[in-house]
Amino acid sequence: xxxxxxxxWLPKAGNSPEEYEDAYYPTGAPSSDVDSLRIAVADGAxxxxxxxxxxxxxxxxYCRHVIDPDTLKTSLTTxxxxxxxHVQKEPLPWYAEQKIADGAFxxxxxxxxxxxxCRWIAFAVGDCCVFHTRGDNILARFxxxxxxxxxxxxxxxxxxxxxxxxxxxxxxxxxxxxxxGDTFYMxxxxxxxxxxxxxxxxxxxxxxxxxxxxxxxxxxxxxxxxRGDTTTDGQPMMRNDDVTLLACVVT
Amino acid sequence: xxxxxEISRINPSAFLFLIDQSGSMQDVLDPSNVQxxxxxxxxxxxxxxxxxxxxxxxxxxxxxxxxxxxxxxIKCAKSEGVRNYYHVGVIGYGGxxxxxxxxxxxxxTLAGRDLVPISEIANNPARVDExxxxxxxxxxxxxxxKVKFPIWFDAVAGGGTPMCAALNKAQSVLSGWVxxxxxxxxxxxxxxxxxxxxxxxxxxxxxGVKALSTADGSVLLFNIHLSSQAGIPVEFADxxxxxxxxxxxxxxxMSSLLPAHMQSIARQENIxxxxxxxxxxxxxxxVSLIRFLDIxxxxxxxx
Numbered sequence: 001x002x003x004x005x006x007x008x009w010l011p012k013a014g015n016s017p018e019e020y021e022d023a024y025y026p027t028g029a030p031s032s033d034v035d036s037l038r039i040a041v042a043d044g045a046x047x048x049x050x051x052x053x054x055x056x057x058x059x060x061x062y063c064r065h066v067i068d069p070d071t072l073k074t075s076l077t078t079x080x081x082x083x084x085x086h087v088q089k090e091p092l093p094w095y096a097e098q099k100i101a102d103g104a105f106x107x108x109x110x111x112x113x114x115x116x117x118c119r120w121i122a123f124a125v126g127d128c129c130v131f132h133t134r135g136d137n138i139l140a141r142f143x144x145x146x147x148x149x150x151x152x153x154x155x156x157x158x159x160x161x162x163x164x165x166x167x168x169x170x171x172x173x174x175x176x177x178x179x180x181g182d183t184f185y186m187x188x189x190x191x192x193x194x195x196x197x198x199x200x201x202x203x204x205x206x207x208x209x210x211x212x213x214x215x216x217x218x219x220x221x222x223x224x225x226x227r228g229d230t231t232t233d234g235q236p237m238m239r240n241d242d243v244t245l246l247a248c249v250v251t
Numbered sequence: 252x253x254x255x256x257e258i259s260r261i262n263p264s265a266f267l268f269l270i271d272q273s274g275s276m277q278d279v280l281d282p283s284n285v286q287x288x289x290x291x292x293x294x295x296x297x298x299x300x301x302x303x304x305x306x307x308x309x310x311x312x313x314x315x316x317x318x319x320x321x322x323x324x325i326k327c328a329k330s331e332g333v334r335n336y337y338h339v340g341v342i343g344y345g346g347x348x349x350x351x352x353x354x355x356x357x358x359x360t361l362a363g364r365d366l367v368p369i370s371e372i373a374n375n376p377a378r379v380d381e382x383x384x385x386x387x388x389x390x391x392x393x394x395x396x397k398v399k400f401p402i403w404f405d406a407v408a409g410g411g412t413p414m415c416a417a418l419n420k421a422q423s424v425l426s427g428w429v430x431x432x433x434x435x436x437x438x439x440x441x442x443x444x445x446x447x448x449x450x451x452x453x454x455x456x457x458x459g460v461k462a463l464s465t466a467d468g469s470v471l472l473f474n475i476h477l478s479s480q481a482g483i484p485v486e487f488a489d490x491x492x493x494x495x496x497x498x499x500x501x502x503x504x505m506s507s508l509l510p511a512h513m514q515s516i517a518r519q520e521n522i523x524x525x526x527x528x529x530x531x532x533x534x535x536x537x538v539s540l541i542r543f544l545d546i547x548x549x550x551x552x553x554x
Contacts, residue, residue, distance in 0.1 A: 014257075014259050014260075014261060018331075019329075047326065049328055049329055049330050050330045051330075052330070053330070087330075093373070093374065094376075094379055094399045094401060095321075095324045095325055095328045095333065095373050096328060097399070098325055098399070099325055099328045102325075240257065
C-alpha cells in the first residue's frame with residue numbers, strides 16, 4: 001500500500017505563520033510500501049495557551065501509536081507530562097502560570113489505513129473531519145455530516161488530565177473500505193465546515209474544486225476567496241480560522 | 252449586521268468601567284453581626300445607626316473589577332505573551348458636589364491613565380495578593396489552595412455621585428477611541444452605581460456616549476444598579492414597566508439594547524432575555540454583578 005499526502009495550511013488572516021495552531025502528521029509522504037499508516041490533523045483551541053504544542057504532541061502521539069483511541073485517557077498521560085515540561089521551561093508571569101494550570105485543548109481526527117482487506121478506521125474528538133472520496137463522489141463524511149453541525153463548543157482533548165473526565169464519551173469512530181486511487185481529505189474545522197457548506201450548494205462539485213489546488217499559492221488564493229465570500233444569509237463561506245488540508249491518495 | 256466585527260490586535264475593542272465611589276458605597280452588602288450603635292454616627296452626610304460586618308459595596312465592586320481584569324488578561328494570554336485584543340479603563344467618580352472627582356482609578360504604575368492596552372494591564376498590577384480558594388482534594392473533600400490575585404484598583408468611597416461628569420469623561424475618552432479604530436467592535440461602557448446622580452439628569456450625556464459609533468455599531472452603555480437591601484435583582488429587563496421608581500426607569504432608559512450574541516450568552520446561562528432586553532441590572536447583588544460583567548464583556552469574535 002502506498003499513500004501520498006499533500007498538505008496545505010494557513011494561519012488565520014491577520015496572524016503570522018508562527019501563530020498557526022493546527023498540526024498534522026506525517027509531514028512527509030512515506031517513501032515505500034507500508035502495511036498500515038496513521039495520519040492525523042489536530043486543531044489547538046485559540047483561547048488556550050501552548051495549544052500548538054499540544055496539537056503537535058497529539059498528532060505525533062497518535063501516528064506513532066503512543067496514543068490509542070481505545071485507551072485514550074491512559075495513553076495521553078506521557079503526552080501530558082511532555083507538554084507540562086515543555087511549557088514550564090522558564091519562570092512565567094502570573095497570567096501564564098494560570099493559563100498553564102487551565103491547560104491547552106485540541107480537537108483531533110485520526111485515520112488508520114490498512115493494506116489488509118483495504119480497511120480504514122477513523123477516530124475523532126471534536127470537529128476536525130475526514131472525507132472519503134472516489135472520483136468526485138463523497139463516500140463518507142466523519143464525524144460531522146453537515147455545516148450546521150459545527151458550533152463553538154466542540155469536544156476537545158486537554159493537556160490537563162482532570163479536564164478530560166467527559167472526553168471518553170465523545171470519542172467517535174468510523175470504518176470502511178478503500179479502493180486504489182481513493183482520496184481521503186482531512187481538515188480542521190473551518191475548512192471542513194466550508195467543504196460541507198459548499199457541497200450542499202446546488203450544482204457544485206466540491207471534490208473537483210479541491211483537486212484544482214496543487215500549489216500553496218493556489219490554496220492561499222482559494223482560502224482568501226472563500227473567507228471573503230458570503231452565504232445567502234450573510235455569513236462568511238469560510239470562517240477566519242487556521243486551516244489545514246491533507247489530501248491523502250491511497251494506492 | 253452590527254456588533255459582529257472581529258476583535259483582533261489591529262482592530263481591538265475597548266471596555267470602560269465607570270465606578271461610583273460615593274459615600275454610600277461604604278455600606279455593607281449582605282450585612283451580618285448587625286448591632287445598634289449607642290448614638291448615630293454621621294459620615295459623609297449620612298447617618299448610621301448600626302454597625303455591621305461584611306464587605307462594603309465598594310470592596311465588592313473592587314473585587315469584581317479586579318477579577319474581571321484578571322479574566323480578560325487570561326483570555327488574551329497566548330504562548331508568546333498577552334495579545335492586545337482590548338484596551339481597558341476604569342474611571343472612578345465621587346467627591347463633593349462643589350469639587351466632584353472623576354478620574355482614572357488604576358493605582359500603581361498605571362495611575363492616571365484612562366484606556367490601557369491589556370498587555371500593559373497584565374504586566375503592571377499595583378500588587379499581587381495571595382488568596383485562598385477551596386479546591387477538590389480528589390478524595391471527596393476540599394482543601395485550601397493559594398491563588399494569585401492581582402490588584403489594579405482599590406475600594407474608595409466618599410462624597411456624592413457625579414454621574415453626569417463621569418459620563419462626560421467617558422464620552423471624551425471614547426470619542427478619541429472610535430476615531431482611532433473606526434471599523435472595530437464598538438467600545439462597551441459599563442456604569443456601576445448604587446444611587447442617583449447628584450449632578451443632574453444624566454440622560455442627555457448618556458445619549459452623547461451612545462451616539463458615538465464605529466462602522467460596526469454604536470458604543471454600548473450598560474448600567475448596573477447595586478442594592479444595599481435584599482431584593483430580587485432585575486437583570487436585562489426588556490421594559491421599564493415593572494421597575495420600582497423613577498431613578499430605576501431613568502437608568503433603564505439610558506441603557507443600550509443587548510446585542511444578539513450577548514442575548515444568546517444570557518440564554519445559555521438560563522437568564523430570560525428578549526430582543527428588547529437592555530444592558531441593565533437593578534437591585535443587583537454581587538452574584539448578579541459578576542454574572543452581568545461576564546456576559547457584558549464576553550467576546551463575540553476574538554481572533
